[in-house]
Amino acid sequence: MNAPTNAADFAIPFAVPTSRWDDSAAASMSPAELLLYRSNLLGSDLTVTNFGGGNTSAKIMETDPLTGEQVEVLWVKGSGGDIGSMKLDGFATLYQDKLLSLEKHYGGEQDDDKMVGYLPHCTFNLNSRAASIDTPLHSLLPFAHVDHVHPDAIIALAASSGGEAATKEIWGGKIGWLGWKRPGYTLGVQLRDYVKANPGVEGVMLAGHGIICWADTAKGCYEHTVQLIADAASYLNAKLAGKPAFGGRKVAPNPDRAAIAADLMPRLRGFMTGARSKLGHFSDDAEALEFVGSVDFERLAALGTSCPDHFLRTKIAPLTLDPARLQDDAYLAEKIEDYRKLYGAYYERCKRGNSPAMRDSNPVVVLVPGIGRFTFATDKTTARLAGEFYGNAINVMRGSEAIGDYIALDEQEAFDIEYWLLEEAKLQRMPKPKPLVGKIALVTGGAGGIGAATAARLMADGACVMLADRDAAAVEEVRAGFARQFGKDVVRAAVVDVTDEAQVQSAFDACAREFGGLDILVANAGIASSAPIEETTVALWRKNYDVLAEGYFLTARAAFPMMKRMKEQGGTSIVFIGSKNGVAAATNASAYASAKAAANHLARCLALEGAPSGIRVNVVNPDAVIKGSKIWDGDWRKERAGAHGIDSGKELEEHYRQRSMLKRDVLPSDIAEAVYFLASDMSAKSTGNMINVDAGNAQAFTR
Structure with missing residues (x-):
């Protein structure tokens, strides 16, 4: 959805969808394939439906x-699926x-939950896909x-005091209206009876919920929906045209909002x-800035x-912050604690005798005038989707207010x-999160x-990663x-030279803005050089120290402020990729x-400094990681072969293999396993340590 030329003065219009049906693509499809085609077309167009919605x-x-007989079978989107990306098995x-x-x-109505239990008994052909409550x-x-x-355009009507009148005005009675009813069997009965009593209707608006419509063919149904x-959308755009949204602008977008977000997110996350x-997920899109300002x-x-789809992702209400007090940690802590208390009170007011225990009471959505929208969840995809759903809610409020008063869901x-016990059962069926879900890592030398x-x-066990190279x-x-x-949500990249202080800070700011902070730093960016002392120039000396000592210093220094925020969440971890040569002379x-020795000792110093804040600092010392290593693709390979008086090809690899006590190659994946151990809770009580991954080298035994 694009903002108008002067977003400060005029409301953002609703996008108006058009049919994307392709007769040539659909010509050879079976009835089930036509249903899938129609579903994917609808779900992949966010002007038509939001993620997972509908x-x-x-x-x-x-x-x-x-029996071998012909029977009528209902094919319906299964529980928890997304019509935009699903396949036939969905x-x-x-x-x-x-x-x-x-x-x-x-x-x-008291039997709604009971009726869901009967659906599996109606399964055709042993299909394991669970049917939804709809x-x-x-x-x-x-x-x-x-x-x-x-x-959004439909929910804007469904969630407005003027929605029923607008529905009559737009469609002249061809689209009916049913008052709010929670999804379930009762709503299905009410809908059937309404249609039977009004045989001319071509669809029904469900207050606070959405629209349902029908046709005799797959194409006809798709085009009717669109x-x-x-x-x-066209009706609402006519109502919004030339008018400011939400009463007009009060707070202008802050030109420094990206930097403010990078500073704010780790502090919110820490509380x-x-x-x-x-x-975390941050958005300063036009909808967010229009609303919060x-x-x-x-x-x-x-x-x-209003819409249950929105609410389930965003909680009962967002947390709003004063943009003038974002630097005040006491204020932020108090606001988040107040929100938790308000959520607890909401739970106590509304709970039933059989309600599940109260879930996480932290806010999901945080809104700041002039800055934008922040959303937080236990994984990045859920945080992003919560933000998108609140963006949908903003659009709904804009449209609803244009034709009446916006009506939120009753508490x-x-x-x-x-x-809902059915929702709780769905949550309980979800697989246990991987160990690093909720953790954020930055890896230098990430390419x-x-x-x-x-x-x-790290990503294989659920972490989000910022690659810096x-x-x-x-x-x-x-x-x-x-x-x-692994999915687009969990990985980002930043171009950074670790010897450049500004570039290093920019990469850490990007990590904070993209994910919310930092839990794991892997300082790995490196170079390697080989020369006798009399041939070692000052420039070569400084280059090694710039990258391997000062580079590690700059990255660790940038990490500390964000990591200190996470002490109450179990602490954080820094892992330096050292070298056998940092322990043993070469x-x-x-x-x-x-x-490398300087970097190793820096790690020990930082272990002392970081311990009070729960920051663990450890080192992995590899040796002769030749396969898959960029360092060994350059002059270092020739230089080390020359130092040992051997050929730089396979003879060098065999030399290092035979030199090791275990006579084995050391691979990048071996180093990664050691890093994982030191980054994870498996080593929660270890700091200031070194792990050698060198297939055994007596010279490098730590003393």
Whole structure:
């Protein structure tokens, strides 16, 4: 969604979707494939529905695997799926006749949860995909194709005091209106009965929830859905045209907001205590800045969100902060503690006799006038999605206020959805988080062999990683590969020369802004040189010390302030990639070896300084990591071969293998395992230590 030319004076308009149906692509598809095609088209267009939002269905004739007879089967989006990215296995399949027969078990609204338990008994062809609670909305309607979506323009109508009148004005009675009802079997019955009583309707607006519509064909249903959204968006844009949103601007966007966000996020994160540390996401998009800087900001923010899809991601209401007090730690701590108390009071007011225990009471959404929107969760994807959902909520509030008063979800209704036993059961079924979920790492030399292997090892167990490297092309290539392997949310890259103080600080600021702070620093960026002392120039000496000693100093110094914030969350870890040569003397490598020794001793000094703040500092000393190492691709290989009087090819690798006590190669992945141990809670009581990963070298035994 694009901001108007003068966003300070005019409301941001709603995007108006158009059909993207391709007849040639759809021509050869089966009925199930057409349903998937339609679903993917709807879900991949964020003007149509938000991530994971909405559900689609088709009633398809299938051959019963037991009887061989043709039976009607409801294909409907399964529980927890995303219609934009799902595949055919994302649909639940159920016997339609069995679904219709379930009504004999229904005695009223009190049976809604019980009715969900009957859905698995209607499964067709042993499909393991669980049916969602919205299944009755599709099964009880007598139409072949049904779409239920939650686009911003539609929710803006559904969550406004003027929404019902606007619905009549836009569609002239062709789209009906049902008052708020929590998703479930009762809503399905009400919807069916409404349609039966109003045979001319082509869809129904569900107050506070979304819209449901239907057609005889997959294409017809898709285009009907898109047109309804376009109608709503165009209507709202006409109401918004030439007017300021949210009562007009009160606070202008701060030109330094990126730097302010980088400073603020680690401090907020540090105050959000709990079982697991948080990951953050920052957005200063046009919607966020328009809202937080408006006259009506505080009034509307306090109301919370309306659509259940939004609410489940964003909590009952956001935390709002005074931009003039962001440097006051006592103020930030008090605001977060006050929020936890308010959330606890909300839980106590609304809990039922069988409600699950209170969950994390920290805020998910934090809003700051002039700065933007911050969201926090236990993983990066959830934090990002929470931000996007609150962006949807902002759009809804803008549209709702243009035609009436914005209506938030009733507090008790909100609680009953948040602590719904069915929702709790879904949470309990989720797999246990990996050990490093919620942790943030920065790896210097991240495009090299050891750096990339280390980053991969940390991400494999759930960490988010900022790759820092001076080679822009190489680090971007590594980042892109990791994004495909682990997902785009968990990896970022920064171009940084560790000898440049400003570049180092910029990389750490980017890490704070992208993820929320720092838990793990792997100082790995390095060079290597070999020369007799009389041939070692001052420039070569200084280059080694600039990278291997001062570079480690600069990165550690930048890390300390952010890491100190995390003492109450279990502490943090710095790991220096040292060298066997930092412990054992090396011929013709005085500059390199002594610089590595300096870095090793720096680590011991920092272990002393960091301990009171829960910062552990340890060292991994590799030796002869030739395969996959960029350092060994250059002059260092020839220089070390010359120092040993051997060929620089395979003979050098064999030399180092045979020199080791265990007669084994040392690989980047071996170093990564040692780093993982020192970075994780497996070594929570270790600091100031060294681990040699060298296949055994008696010279390097620590003493």
